[in-house]
Amino acid sequence: MARRRPGLRHWRQRGHRHGYHHRAPAGAKLQPHLGALRSLHTSRTTRPPPRSPHMADSYPTFTVVNGAAATPPTFQALLLAGGRSTRMGPGADKAFLTDGDGTPLYLRQRALLQSLRPSRILLSARPGVNYTWPAEDILLDAAPDNGPLAAIEALSRTCLPGDVLPPTLVLAVDLPLMSAELLRLLIPRESANAPTQPVTGKVFTLDGRLEPLAALYIPAVLYLAQARYLEGTRAVHCVLEEAIAKGLMHSEEVPDALRPCFHNLTTPEDAAAWTALSP
Template sequence: MTGTAAGPAATAVLHAVILAGGRSSRLGGTPKAGLRRDGTTLVERTVDAVREAAGVVVVGPGDLVLPEGVLRAREDPPFGGPAAGIAAGLRVLEALPPARWTLTLACDMPGVRTAVELLLDAARTCPGASGFIAATPDGRRQPLAALYRSAVLHEACAGRDLAGRSVRSVVRDLALREVPVPEIATEDVDTWDDVQRHHLS
């Protein structure tokens, strides 16, 4: 994975937008992205889960420590919400060779690697779909563990004021195929109980 040029456009089949710009209000402002398990931060774990990507951008504060080669973006306005964060990430990725697919991930799901692997498997077996969205056994769809055809995601975000908008409201009309994932794959970290349950510090 690299955040810079990745060879001819034909080889750049995957980009990833990772959101790490929330207020972490239920953690008293402690940034989720910097929580660690076994010495690795949540944002580092999420970047590692998308190592197949030709370009990765993390949307969040400028002082967030990121792995080498990962691009940065900030939603406008700051704390403008996840939809605005995706739009900001897409703008930065426009500097790279185009990719067929774009992953959108929140950085606070410790088990997201499993979801990423299942989403990419789905795209390989059904390449004509508009996109794929992780769905847990109880039927919950997670648009921040999803794989979108890049052109479709760009069109959904283009020319719209996305500040304060939810991702669900932006992608709800897209024909996304559900990909069953285990519950642990999209469990997020919102509270200190979640921190303890996922063995973070």
């Protein structure tokens, strides 16, 4: 006798026994979990990742100004070390004068600038001299006889078309008593009362005389220096006087306690005295 094929009634009964008597709509099994999935997705996209203590320095610091977050203006630094040091004697180079620990002066000044956390530290250097410095951050002083204005002018040519130079803190290598305390007075800061006010340059005066080799230069002053240099000007204080007159820079007398910061090394006797006193 031929075996009968199971009919519809058989499959319905079997389906009831095994729990698949009907096909659920697509996604029905996920319905109870969709709320949790949406919550998980939202938490991943809106909550910041946990901050590792080892990454604390990689996060920008924000200052709230009039209810809005703002960051202080970025600045870079330029260390002037390309002069000939003629008054130091034949073959002498101020940048390589050493302190009591044997550290070359230019590296000592770099450490000082690093403590201020600029975005970049450039070195205005003499051609043919080996420096412990990233090659991409060295500006060769093609005209060392033209004074510091030549190095400052060269800085204005480091920008690519369309880029804007950041404010630049300029420091001479032969100011071994310079302190971070004084340099911090030059670093640009946002004003709580006028957060949109553009940053101006700043230079100290010592007994009424401008001290341009530890000063803050904004882009407008750097481009002014470039224009005047190409016109034949070689005195940097002439550029700063014009910048002050145009409102691009302001000056103030150096605090009495910080006057020694501007003692520079000019002669071998100066160098010997500093080496004897330096730690």
